Amino acid sequence: EVQLVESGGGLEQPGGSLRLSCAASGFTFSNYGMSWVRQAPGKGLEWVSAITGGGGSTYYADSVKGRFTISRDNSQNTLYLQMNSLRAEDTAVYYCAKGRGASLVNWYFDLWGRGTLVTVSS
């Protein structure tokens, strides 16, 4: 079955760290770029980060640049998001999404996981 399954969310204090994982199955993981997209409670979607299929290029939203790191292990079909210096405004459901498109700038996300909730609070 083609699917993405996120894990690693939970409650963390401001300034703390969390690492999210996204396990992919049913497709050739290394052939596709991947992204993290988040959604704060009751709010809209916000793109967080992206990584190319081979992992050689990474991209970040300004709101997380310098604090979050995206990576992938193609041998394990797994995507990661290392989240450091967490802030209250990082509280959201984090989705991993599979990217498609003829070029990076025209990527769309054709497969989404169910998401994992990250809560940053003291």
Added chain:
Amino acid sequence: QSVLTQPPSVSGAPGQRVTISCTGSSSNIGAGYDVHWYQQLPGTAPKLLIYGNSNRPSGVPDRFSGSKSGTSASLAISGLQAEDEADYYCQSHDSSLSGFVFGTGTKVTVL
């Protein structure tokens, strides 16, 4: 704050046609980047609805259609059905932000 603006809500009776606008600028839609649309049913993950401005993935009913012109794009839903009640988001790329952007989102209500 998103750089792609959508109306907060639209509504229509069953069978009617509704449209959702997505207004951007010269650094995103107006720069020629593709626009994509997602449907998010209550309590679920987003689902791809339209890609590359006007293309439907397999399994998406042809009641959904997309278009793009200048710095804006639109999603049309014809023959509105109760199951279409959801939030809808547009998405593109922004050269000034060097990343992807989503629209502010539109809640569709079937009266």
